Amino acid sequence: MTEFLQHIVNGVSVGTIYALIALGYTMVYGVLKLINFAHGDVYMVGAFCGFYLSNALGADKDPSLTKALVVFVLSMIICGVLGVVIERFAYRPLRQRQRLTALITAIGVSLLLEYGFQLPSIKALGFPFPPGPTPRFFPQPFTTIEFDLSGVHLSNYDVVSFLLAVGLMLMLQYIVYRTRFGTSMRAVSFDSQIAGLMGINVNRVISGTFFLGSSLAAAAAILYAGSRPKIDPLMGLMLGVKAFVAAVFGGIGNVPGAMVGGLALGLAEEFVSGYTVSSYRDGIAFALLIVVLLVRPAGLFGTFRPEKV
């Protein structure tokens, strides 16, 4: 029984991370109908932002709550800006073209981030940027405290990241469904041309969407790296694809769907890997994707919109 509960704890812990990243994918797909391949790498950049900021503030030698908060918020802002920049220079010029073109550009941006970060460090900068391919150790924002609840092991990291993740998701729900910006976002994702005709500044809405999505990815990165402190430039790759699978599972374009999808994927991976052969763990996400796309392409909560000609 404890093993089962432990698996649930582990699964939820990973699942919330998938959910946070999946939100970024789903929102961007909703407004632009584009799979932002670079999203997983924005996550990676968020982790490294946290790394550099923590080291700059001296958080590894002398951790404190204020420093942790500063690192957290600053990384979110930096990644949000990165997302806006990527959209502005790589995706906006291609908005009128075929979707395939934008998709290839997205792959290009993704590779640029991954391999750009693997370049040898520029000596003149004083700190190791780009970080190079060797994994780095992420400084812990606060010391780990373990809890042992009748055999099930938790750490304060798990609790904090869960609460923070849920908090961020609730905040996002509020933004999307209760604010004007959220309404514009939903309008643009329904039909961007008409939304523009109705007076919505489509460019601004799209930039805002990217900002939101990317900052959530950065938040996920810091929460994750806090308790699994090894970061390297390729960490966003697999995670990004899996988060995308989660978004598709929940219904791409649907915000609550992404959250549910992320949790579901985290738990599925955990249980399959824990109770059956663990080496197929990566394959589970893809198998799930294929099954979903074949059986119910709209996902759990998505609505199937027929293509009008």
Added chain:
Amino acid sequence: MDTSTPSAGPLRTLGLAGRSVTPLAVTFVITLIAYTLLQRAHADYPSIVLTVAGINIIMAVSLNVVNGFTGQFSLGHAGFMAIGAYTAAKIMLGLHHSQIVGLSPFISDQIFFFFALVCGMVTAAVAGLLVGMPSLRLRGDYLAIVTLGFNEIIRVIIENTPFLGQATGLSGLPRITTLVWVYMGVVATVMAARRLAESTHGRALLAIREDEVAAEAMGVDTTGYKVRAFVIASAFAGLAGGLLVHQIQLCTPRSFTFIRSIEVVAMVVLGGMGSVTGSILAALILSVGVEILRSVQEFRMVVYSLLLIVLMLTRPAGIFGTRELWDLLPRPFGRRRASPAGGTP
């Protein structure tokens, strides 16, 4: 059904079989001469570079059939390469100690290799069928992720199967790939692609690329044609795989990650999706470029990615767009075809 407009000139007199065999025979002679010259000069390194370039050409041209002619976006081409490679490797390892009665071991090895390559193509084609049938009902972006997924699944399966050598892979493969084999493969692939483009199949594929809904409305069985294109492309990827592993004498899953798939996509995009000559040229440029840039090789993928981005922003049609080199050649060798509705993406 060969509905291609027959060309005037000497080639017409040869008949279909003759027209198929002549390019292969000519290539055989030319590459045999080139190969012997390179061997005499002990020019191992240029020989290897040309061989790798040839394999990349086969990959790029075959992917062009799916990405270029049909307008679908497959990101899993390396997976089919892997299937062809492992099949060919297993067969060659199995036949390592056999030879055909009456023939010298060398000739018998070449025959076995041909057999192994063909088997590799067949298994890759079957895999293409299995992957294509469910996936090709999906739209562009989903297909990309699904094919990526299949690439990874194939790799995960290989890494978990002791019969296939798991992560260590299969070693001890004979080094039987030569320039001759590779360029015969190149010519076969190019011929197949060109014939396909100029047939009814090809017209259907182009129609699907231009407007899938309209094509379906006009009675084109879109899924069927898409699957057929996918199967053909996979078969030739399998050929490239078989050739590759017998060149490096090692068959590991690490050679077939989706990074390789993306490299092939970059070649197709650079050359122009829909242009076979473009794919050939781009594959050559990128293969040779990699070798030249070996001293700054950590920048290679960065250059690739910048290339993709800049290309998509400035000239999404690539170098050749949908044009072919042989459209420009005079009539005896070129075939006049009514220009398809090939617009820029």
Added chain:
Amino acid sequence: MRFVRLVALAAVTVVAASCQSKQEAPPAPAAAPAAAAPAESPAPAAAPASDKILIGHVASMTGEQATFGSSTDNGIKLALDEANKAGGINGKQLEVKTLDDQGKPEEAATAATRLITQDHVAVLLGEVASSRSLAMAPIADSNQVPMISPTSTNPRVTKDGDKTRPYVFRVCFIDPFQGTVMAKFAFETKKIKNVAIFRDIGNDYSVGLANFFAAKFKELGGKIVTDESYKAGDQDFKSQLTSIKNKHPQAIYVPGYYTDVALIARQARELGIKVPLMGGDGWDSSKLYEIAQGALDGSYFSNHYTDEDPSPVIQGFVAKYKAAYGSVPDALAVLGYDAANVAIDAMKRAKDLTGPSIRDAIEQTKGFKGVSGEITLDADHNAVKSAVVLGIEKNAAHYATTINP
């Protein structure tokens, strides 16, 4: 059409029926298939007539295990510096050219070919990882250039089936021995009877070592309670570790690379797993302790050398390395140094500087006093050496015991 099909079928049947066992063609020094391939003209790579002797080094200088490549490179450069200061070989100075293979086997193969055919290296050093050495070995053989691997431990690197590869050598022990070392240590010294295995499924070194360990451990009478796997680069191991925890092993054997082992240790401790972890030489890197931060205390791993050995040879090397590079050398630096020195020693003894002569000289290496121990190359071109077991206390490795072959 039917006629064509019939002909094809007949041809296939005839060919299949006439297959026979391959006649043993006279073995040529060139690669298999030995018979009349007009390809391999077995002219050895010409010895360069300049006043420099070039040594080639293929390593992964970038990629996940970049410290492996750079440590080995440092060791090699140190060896060459010393040899040059002592006058070089017959007055000729030594130089090393290092090519990065990015951790990919086919890049290693291309790099090896380039070093041999374009740069005309006299000896090839590398690679650290067995999968990349396997890609390089046939190239060394067919070009008749000796290749010495510093730390590849998979037996297939020097043995192709039953035959020993003529031009490939290594200066370290092999995994059948390394697996035995930990198995014996666990069973006999630590009296551990139940072990769980947690291997890196994508890494041939890890898979091979795990297999050898399991075989010996079972032979000694121990029990493998479960066999789980992960993929290098994974961040989350908790599901497999939870499953392992539930089987109550007395130790977990994790024969992976340091990058993942450190995280595994942390997460194991977070889940409340208190038993020691055990591993192999893939743990050896300063980054292991940086990431593990105490989670590995009480664990053990087998290695080629320990910097705590008071012998003057080792301490002398540690001092030299520290002076040159500012850090304590790890096993890869030591073995890189030894591999380079074995090559230099062979070149001094060789008749001339052609591939076959150097190869013959290397084959006769006996009792060579390397930093990692006395190196004698056996008939399979492997070094017969002892292994040390290091225990980790207070986040640093300390010498525990030596196990002899």
